Amino acid sequence: MADHQNYIHDHTHSNDHATHPDLDGHTLSDGEVWEAALRELLLEKGVITLPELNDQMNRTASQSAAVGASIIAKAWKDQKFKKALLANPKATIADLGHDISTMPDLVIVENRVDVHNVVVCTLCSCYPRYMLGPPPEWYRSAAYRARVVRDPREVLIEFGLNISAEKTIRVYDSTADLRYMVMPLCPPGAEHTPVKHLQTIITRDSMIGVGLPRLP
Amino acid sequence: MTDDKQAKSHTHVETRGAHDLGGFLNHLLAHGIDARISREEMPKTPYEERADAMLLLLSNAGKGFLNIHAMRRASEQFTHEDYLKLSYYDRWLKAMVALCIETGVFSDHEWQAKKQQVLLQNKAAQKRISD
Numbered sequence: 124m125a126d127h128q129n130y131i132h133d134h135t136h137s138n139d140h141a142t143h144p145d146l147d148g149h150t151l152s153d154g155e156v157w158e159a160a161l162r163e164l165l166l167e168k169g170v171i172t173l174p175e176l177n178d179q180m181n182r183t184a185s186q187s188a189a190v191g192a193s194i195i196a197k198a199w200k201d202q203k204f205k206k207a208l209l210a211n212p213k214a215t216i217a218d219l220g221h222d223i224s225t226m227p228d229l230v231i232v233e234n235r236v237d238v239h240n241v242v243v244c245t246l247c248s249c250y251p252r253y254m255l256g257p258p259p260e261w262y263r264s265a266a267y268r269a270r271v272v273r274d275p276r277e278v279l280i281e282f283g284l285n286i287s288a289e290k291t292i293r294v295y296d297s298t299a300d301l302r303y304m305v306m307p308l309c310p311p312g313a314e315h316t317p318v319k320h321l322q323t324i325i326t327r328d329s330m331i332g333v334g335l336p337r338l339p
Numbered sequence: 340m341t342d343d344k345q346a347k348s349h350t351h352v353e354t355r356g357a358h359d360l361g362g363f364l365n366h367l368l369a370h371g372i373d374a375r376i377s378r379e380e381m382p383k384t385p386y387e388e389r390a391d392a393m394l395l396l397l398s399n400a401g402k403g404f405l406n407i408h409a410m411r412r413a414s415e416q417f418t419h420e421d422y423l424k425l426s427y428y429d430r431w432l433k434a435m436v437a438l439c440i441e442t443g444v445f446s447d448h449e450w451q452a453k454k455q456q457v458l459l460q461n462k463a464a465q466k467r468i469s470d
Contacts, residue, residue: 148468151461154429158386160453161436162393164445170404171396179392179401245361247411248427257391260381263427265360265367267376273362281376296361299407 183257188327190221191254191304195330196321199309209233209306216254226253232295233306234332239286240305241279241332243271244297251302255327262331272296282333305332313338357422358415370423387428394431405438413437 151159165171194216198205207215212229223229229251232240244250245268250258261267271278275292279285286292295303307329313321313336321336328334355363367374383391397404413434414422425433440447 148465150465151457152429154390154426154432155386156454156457156461157429157432157436158390158393159457160450161432161439162389163457164439164449164453165393165397168445170402170444171393175396176389176392179396180388183388183392183395243361246358247407249407257383260427261376261378264376265372265423266374268360269362269364269367270374270376273364278376282378299411 186252187256188254188330189322190256191251191327191330192322192325193318194219194254195306195325196318198306199313199321200318205306221253223253227251227299228301229254230295230301230303231306232293232303234308236308237289238291238293239279239332240293240295240303241271241275242295242297242303242305243268245269245272246296247299249297249299249302251304254302254304255330259327279333282328284333284335304330306330307336310336310338356415357417357419358411366419367423370419372423383428390428390432390435394435397435404442404444405435409438410434413441 162176166173194208197219198208204215209231212231213223213226216229217223227249232242234240243262248258248263248268250262252258267278272294275294276286279292297303307325309321310324313324324336324338326334326336329336355366360366364374394410395401398406398410410431414430416437417425417430417433421433422430436450439445440450445453
């Protein structure tokens with residue numbers, strides 16, 4: 124992140140240097156042209172400022188699946204917290220000190236021994252960033268969006284997850300206003316593992332539903 | 340895989356919006372889109388990080404110039420070809436620009452001129468390097 128902040132900073136003080144340090148020497152793609160042109164227009168018009176852009180990039184860089192993992196780990200350990208979390212996710216998470224008032228609504232779906240849950244956004248790429256960080260490339264891909272609702276079992280096998288035929292697979296389709304995340308099953312033997320350690324095994328993929336928490 | 344084969348055999352009719360991808364494998368295949376899910380972790384490039392930051396800054400959690408519903412409406416008006424072939428951030432960039440022009444943040448004329456300026460600057464920079 125520091126690199127990008129330096130880059131934006133440098134750029135303001137080198138107007139004689141017409142293009143961007145990281146873009147010199149190669150022909151810009153359409154997207155790169157659009158981004159540079161849009162950014163310059165928004166800055167010229169005073170719609171956004173460079174410090175704001177830096178702050179936003181910094182905030183985004185500090186979002187990660189570690190937030191979601193810490194909350195799931197706490198729920199595995201604390202039945203009362205888990206009940207509250209499943210009943211009223213946003214309020215329960217806010218009570219922990221996370222400022223999520225402007226974030227879209229959240230539903231946490233709990234995996235059970237007979238039900239495995241998986242999350243997608245078929246219409247777009249809606250994702251609970253404030254719990255899981257930025258969505259992975261594949262989550263946003265046309266292939267995942269089109270296929271996981273049609274044949275989740277097959278798709279999960281591609282992710283290395285073989286869900287037994289006896290288990291029901293439920294696919295949750297997120298919307299702009301309502302995001303889903305999965306509460307994976309606590310792996311056997313992990314009940315007595317400290318929360319701090321549990322957090323490290325609750326991966327982003329396990330909270331999307333395409334993976335399972337791995338014990339070391 | 341039965342479902343996939345059935346999907347492939349369906350007559351392809353574009354009666355759905357380009358964005359409406361759920362279960363619509365034949366739509367992807369008809370447009371030559373790879374139906375395999377690449378699990379490669381792809382970090383954002385610098386321009387994608389800036390595009391992402393601009394979107395969040397302009398959105399309702401930031402300055403309120405646009406919201407996710409407006410962004411979706413803008414991108415859902417793209418042609419099927421554009422919607423499927425543009426990369427994720429290029430799609431959002433195109434939608435942001437469309438909304439900025441629509442709401443008068445800047446004019447189409449200003450947009451075209453700025454784009455041209457960026458292209459010329461890029462050409463000049465390449466020339467400097469090759470000289």
